[in-house]
Amino acid sequence: MDNFVTLAIHSELKAEMLVHILKANGIDAFTEEVNQLFPSLTASFRVKISESDLSKALSIVESMDLNEAKRVANAEANNRKVILLPFDYTPTSEKAFPLAFSWAKAIGAEVEMLNVYITEETEGRTILNRMFDYDKEALRERVERAHSEAKQRAEDFQNTIQQRIDSGELADVKFKCIALEGVPEEQIIKYSDVLRPELIIMATREKRKKEADLIGSVSAEVAEGAPIPVFVVPENIEFNSVDMVKDIMFITNFDDRDLVAFSKMMSRLSFKEININLVHFRESGTKETWNEIKLNGIKSYFAEHYPTAKADTAILDGANPLKSIRDYMKEKNTSILSMTTHRGKLISRIFNTGETGVTRRIVFEGNCPTLIFHA
Numbered sequence: 001m002d003n004f005v006t007l008a009i010h011s012e013l014k015a016e017m018l019v020h021i022l023k024a025n026g027i028d029a030f031t032e033e034v035n036q037l038f039p040s041l042t043a044s045f046r047v048k049i050s051e052s053d054l055s056k057a058l059s060i061v062e063s064m065d066l067n068e069a070k071r072v073a074n075a076e077a078n079n080r081k082v083i084l085l086p087f088d089y090t091p092t093s094e095k096a097f098p099l100a101f102s103w104a105k106a107i108g109a110e111v112e113m114l115n116v117y118i119t120e121e122t123e124g125r126t127i128l129n130r131m132f133d134y135d136k137e138a139l140r141e142r143v144e145r146a147h148s149e150a151k152q153r154a155e156d157f158q159n160t161i162q163q164r165i166d167s168g169e170l171a172d173v174k175f176k177c178i179a180l181e182g183v184p185e186e187q188i189i190k191y192s193d194v195l196r197p198e199l200i201i202m203a204t205r206e207k208r209k210k211e212a213d214l215i216g217s218v219s220a221e222v223a224e225g226a227p228i229p230v231f232v233v234p235e236n237i238e239f240n241s242v243d244m245v246k247d248i249m250f251i252t253n254f255d256d257r258d259l260v261a262f263s264k265m266m267s268r269l270s271f272k273e274i275n276i277n278l279v280h281f282r283e284s285g286t287k288e289t290w291n292e293i294k295l296n297g298i299k300s301y302f303a304e305h306y307p308t309a310k311a312d313t314a315i316l317d318g319a320n321p322l323k324s325i326r327d328y329m330k331e332k333n334t335s336i337l338s339m340t341t342h343r344g345k346l347i348s349r350i351f352n353t354g355e356t357g358v359t360r361r362i363v364f365e366g367n368c369p370t371l372i373f374h375a
Contacts, residue, residue, distance in 0.1 A: 010045060033045055084192055084195060085100040086222070101171040102243070103245075117179060118182075157177050158176065189227075249332070250339075339370070
C-alpha cells in the first residue's frame with residue numbers, strides 16, 4: 001500500500017482547487033484538515049497524494065499558481081451555461097425548482113442542484129467536549145457515514161427530479177444533484193465562486209418562520225456574499241416560470257456600477273421583452289431637476305442599448321426606502337425588485353449589509369422576488 005504524503009497546505013477553497021487540478025491530471029488527491037484534534041477550528045487544509053505520484057504532482061504545482069488553477073477549474077463552466085439551484089429537501093426550497101428549470105430551458109443552460117448538509121462536526125461540538133470525549137476513529141466513522149448517506153440521498157433525489165421532468169412538471173434540461181458538507185451559506189458562496197454559474201436561484205422562507213432564526217436567512221447571506229447574481233423566490237409567492245419575469249423595479253444611484261449590473265441583468269434576460277422601472281431615492285437637499293436629468297439620461301442610454309426593454313423612471317422619497325419600494329411596486333404592479341449591493345452617498349444607508357439594510361430585509365422578509373447583483 002502506498003504511503004500518503006502532504007503536497008501542500010492551503011485554505012479550504014485553494015486546497016479544493018488544487019485537488020481538482022491534480023485529479024484532472026490523473027493524480028488521486030484528497031484534503032485533510034490540519035487541526036485533527038479540533039476540526040473546523042482552522043482554515044488550513046493539507047492536500048495529500050500518494051508518495052508514488054509526488055514527482056509528477058510537484059511538476060504540475062511548479063508550473064502553475066492557484067489563481068490560474070481557479071481559471072482552469074472554471075474552464076468547463078466558461079464553455080457552458082449553468083444555473084445553480086441550492087436545495088435542502090424541504091417544500092420551501094422546492095418552490096424555486098420550476099423557475100430554475102424554466103429559466104435554464106429558455107437560455108440553453110444546465111441546472112446544478114446543490115445540497116449542503118451539516119454533520120455534527122459542521123455544527124461544532126464544544127472544545128471541552130472534544131477534549132474530554134474525543135474518539136478520533138469513532139468521529140471519523142460518523143463523519144464518513146454522514147458523507148455516504150448525503151451523497152446517496154442526492155443520487156436518489158436525482159431520480160425523483162428526472163421523474164418530475166418526465167411527467168412535465170419541470171422543464172426538460174440537463175441537470176445533476178451535488179452534495180457538499182459544510183455551513184450552507186458558506187459552501188453555496190464558495191461553490192458559486194468556483195463554478196461561476198449564470199445565476200443562483202433559491203427560495204426563502206416566510207418571515208414568520210424565520211423570526212426565531214438568530215443568524216438570519218441563508219438566502220439573505222448568499223444574496224449578500226455570492227459573486228454571482230442571485231434570484232430569491234419567496235415561498236409564499238407563486239413564481240414558477242421565467243415567463244413571469246416581466247416587470248422589474250431596478251434601483252439606481254446614478255453610478256457606473258449600476259450600468260454594469262444592468263448589463264448583467266439584460267444578458268440573462270435578452271431572450272424576452274421586459275418592462276423596467278428605473279428608480280432613484282431622493283436625498284434631502286438634492287436638487288430634483290438634476291436628479292431628473294440624470295435619470296432621463298440613463299433611460300435614454302437603456303433605450304439605445306437595450307431595445308427589448310421598455311423603461312420608465314421615478315424618483316422616490318429616501319426617508320423610508322422600504323415603504324417607498326413597497327408602495328411603488330404596488331402602484332406599478334411590479335413583480336420583481338432588482339438592486340446592487342454597492343455603497344455610496346444615500347445608498348450606503350439604504351443598501352448597507354447590516355440588519356437594517358434593504359438587501360437583507362427585503363430578502364429576509366420575503367415580500368417579493370428579488371434579483372440581486374454585486375458591484
